Amino acid sequence: MDTHSPHGGRGRLLAALAAVLAVAGVLTVVLGLRGGGSDGPVQPPRTVAAPADLSTAAGAIDPERAAAEPGVRDAGPASVDPAEDVAPVPDLGPILPASEPVALDIPSIGVHSDVLVPLTVGADGVLPAPEDYALPGWHTRGPRPGQLGPAVIAGHVDGPDGPAVFFRLGQLVAGDVVEVARQDGTTARFVVDSVERFAKAQFPTARVYGNTTDRAEIRLITCGGAFDQATGHYVDNIVAFGHLV
Numbered sequence: 611m612d613t614h615s616p617h618g619g620r621g622r623l624l625a626a627l628a629a630v631l632a633v634a635g636v637l638t639v640v641l642g643l644r645g646g647g648s649d650g651p652v653q654p655p656r657t658v659a660a661p662a663d664l665s666t667a668a669g670a671i672d673p674e675r676a677a678a679e680p681g682v683r684d685a686g687p688a689s690v691d692p693a694e695d696v697a698p699v700p701d702l703g704p705i706l707p708a709s710e711p712v713a714l715d716i717p718s719i720g721v722h723s724d725v726l727v728p729l730t731v732g733a734d735g736v737l738p739a740p741e742d743y744a745l746p747g748w749h750t751r752g753p754r755p756g757q758l759g760p761a762v763i764a765g766h767v768d769g770p771d772g773p774a775v776f777f778r779l780g781q782l783v784a785g786d787v788v789e790v791a792r793q794d795g796t797t798a799r800f801v802v803d804s805v806e807r808f809a810k811a812q813f814p815t816a817r818v819y820g821n822t823t824d825r826a827e828i829r830l831i832t833c834g835g836a837f838d839q840a841t842g843h844y845v846d847n848i849v850a851f852g853h854l855v
Contacts, residue, residue: 704854705826706756706798711748713791714763716830719778721746726790729764737762737831743769746776752819755790755828756798756854759821763790764831767844776832780805780848788828788852800828800852807834807846818849826854 711726727740727747740747748755749762766774788800808814816822818829828851835846 708754709792709794711790715789718786739766743774760827762829767832779832802852805850828852
């Protein structure tokens with residue numbers, strides 16, 4: 611006996627639609643639970659693809675029409691204009707050619723120095739501050755200020771005789787201006803994006819020294835937090851992040 615129903619094709623289609631709707635219902639419940647006011651940090655919203663419409667999806671075939679018209683075949687997805695599928699080119703902002711820094715000005719916290727001391731990471735993997743507490747220094751193995759990537763400038767927060775060059779670095783706020791005069795006669799002008807404090811044991815090396823934004827940026831670094839009498843050092847670092855304008 612033939613056990614196949616003449617409506618088997620339509621039954622399978624309805625079953626598939628029911629399964630898709632069931633999955634959509636589960637997704638809605640899950641998203642509703644995650645979207646509630648949790649105690650955790652706010653997370654970026656997820657993009658969930660809408661369930662496929664089996665009756666209108668590109669290339670889908672109506673099984674009844676296919677049975678009635680044997681010549682009907684899957685024509686494939688509709689063609690797409692390549693020009694519509696091109697991602698926009700990101701705006702990297704201004705970028706300057708390489709030139710060594712010769713002076714630093716941060717008007718909002720009263721910093722002016724006509725000298726920038728060359729600094730190199732030591733064998734311990736740490737970028738030292740200049741020996742002179744009154745002078746900032748720049749990381750010679752990184753980009754020059756104005757080049758693509760993060761240019762790093764460091765300075766002491768204080769010294770044996772009192773406040774040092776970056777004593778007020780933690781007072782910077784978003785929008786403050788940092789100007790670096792360069793050997794070629796140009797000035798790289800940066801705007802502060804944020805100022806953050808990190809425990810030295812958890813210093814975000816990749817974020818500070820790595821090219822994470824594909825812009826010309828600056829990092830200003832000093833010490834902060836509590837002073838450890840046993841080691842003679844502060845327990846934190848303060849980092850100002852900025853970009854070239």
